[in-house]
Amino acid sequence: MRIERWHWTLVAAPLALALVTATGCESTSDARTNPTASAAPTTSGARTTSVARVCANPVAGPTKAPAGAVTVDPAKVGDLAAKTRNSPANTTFWLKPGKHRLDPDRYAQVVPKKGDRYIGAPGAVLDGAKKNQYAFSGGARDVTIRNLTVQHFVAPMDEGVVNHDSADGWVIEDSTIQDNSGAALMAGARQQVRANCLRDNGQYGMNAYKGKGRITGLVVEGNEIVGNNTGDWERRKPGCGCTGGVKFWAVDGADVRGNWVHDNRGTGLWADTNNNDFLIENNVLEANDGAALIYEISYNAIIRNNTFRRNNWVEGRKAADSGDSFPFATVYLSESGGEPRIKARTDKIEVYRNVLENNWSGITLWENADRFCNSPANTSSGDCTLLVKKTSSCARPAIARAPLYSDCRWKTQRVDIHDNRFVLDKSVLKCTSKCDRMAVLSNYGTYPDWSPYKGEKVADAITRKQHNRWHDNVYVGPWKFVAQDPSKVLDFAQWRGLPYRQDAGSTLRAGDGG
Secondary structure (H helix, E strand, O other): OOOOOOOOOOOOOOOOEEEEOOOOOEEEEOOOOOOOOOEEEEEEOOEEEEEEOOOOOOOOOOOOOOOOOEEEOOOOOOHHHHHHHOOOOOOEEEEOOEEEEOOOOOOOOEOOOOOOEEEEOOOEEEEOOOOOOOOEOOOOOOOEEEOOEEEOOEOOOOOEEEOOOOOOOOEEEOOEEEOOEOEEEEOOOOOEEEOOEEEOOOOEEEEEOOOOOOEEEEEEEOOEEEOOOOOOHHHHOOOOOOOEEEEEOOEEEEEEEOOEEEOOOOOOEEEEOOOEEEEEEOOEEEOOOOOOEEEEOOEEEEEEOOEEEOOOHHHHHHHHHOOOOOOOOOEEEEOOEOOOOOOOOOOOEEEEOOEEEOOOOOEEEEEOOOOOOOOOOOOOOOOOOOOOOOHHHOOOOHHHOOOHHHHOOOOOOOEEEEOOEEEOOHHHHOOOOOOOEEEEEEOOEOOOOOOOOOEOHHHHHHHHHOOOEEEOOEEEOOOEEEEEOOOOEEOHHHHHOOOOOOOEOOEEEOOOOO
16 A cells, blocks of 8 residues: 555655664664674664674574484475475475575475474575575464575565465574565564564565455564665555565564664555554664655554664655655655554653654654545555444444444544654755654545545644644754644744643754754
8 A cells, every 4th residue: 555645656766775783873884785783783872782794694593403403405496396296294404505496487496394393504595596486385373494595586576485375373583585576575473583684675674464364473673674675666656555575464463673684675564454553662663765664554663772774865855856745754654653442551652762763754644634534645555443343334324423434544643752862964855945853743534525524633632632742852853843734833832832732841952953
């Protein structure tokens, strides 16, 4: 589903990666060209943490076959798939060093049985030779893939190479999945994705999508997610909303922590359509062409202790150069908010103890007045909110009355933004305007003709009635603030004064940040 705004266009252009230490000193580096560095440091006040450079320093697998394992020979084309077919469930397969190939057929693939384990020796590579579409597929549960490089598969758009059928309980760790078309991997319930290099794939590093049902209990931890969307899909299919380092769809319960998400040609992390109960913490998101994080028509999240640096330079600048006044942001919360009636670890969207340094703008809270369940303007393919069972219920005359008047909308509500540090130096971004915004806004409702949300009803609600609050933040640099609609650009005093009363307890040091 495309990003919901009036329009949103992505372009592909890699950016250099800047690493900033806790002391504020900068050193330029790129994980794809500097394999000697071991970590990307992240700062939050006096606290310093790091995320591993997984792609430069992959964890090597065992040099000998584990006890009881079936050895797979790279000299025999199709050996891995054949031995998987001929072995019982819960078998461990050890792939010897070398390049392993499947049969030269587009649908040749490995179909694991329940509990199978695939372990790569140092230098073990499963190569699709740009002929095979999928590496591992099927519905078997609790499969493990470890210490293996998977590359050169040609999955179609929106499909994935590893765990193609979104089976449940898979563990994918210490592996490199790179240079594939489509997504490096799909996701099922209880999937654990740990310490992998998800690099330079055509569409996504991971597409967390399951055709039927919701994905529960997903863990994405300690991965390096870099350079994805090499296929430049947003340009090939304008408005598709089909790119990102990781895309999440209908995930109920996800821990996303300790990842290094950088230099993706589009959005870094994008949760899209009825996600709920996310914990996004201790990540470094930097130098992504688009927003670092989009949380869209979704619910209940904790976003804390992350570092966001130099994101959205490409897309933000392109929009500004085109004359677009919308506050394109590095953290974009679109029709998403806290909902106490949906079970989660929080009943808000809490954004706190994050550091945002020299991104194109800051945080935008947005709600499209014309987007709701059963509206022709809803781009979410017929999905309804989690509070309404039947999309058809959201129709006149019932939608004009409680409870449907409220429940048919994905609301940007109960967003609590506090104890963050926002630093902006326009000389670093080389921008003069439109890169310096915080925002809470909507559009004037006009469509469809039977909509009960016409006019400024939604703009008034998101700005002053839905408990969206900034407070106790630190701003360094020439920040501006947008409220109600794009035309209302405020200074810090106006933002804090009536009628908005935002950022109580916050401070601003004007001028360019350093």
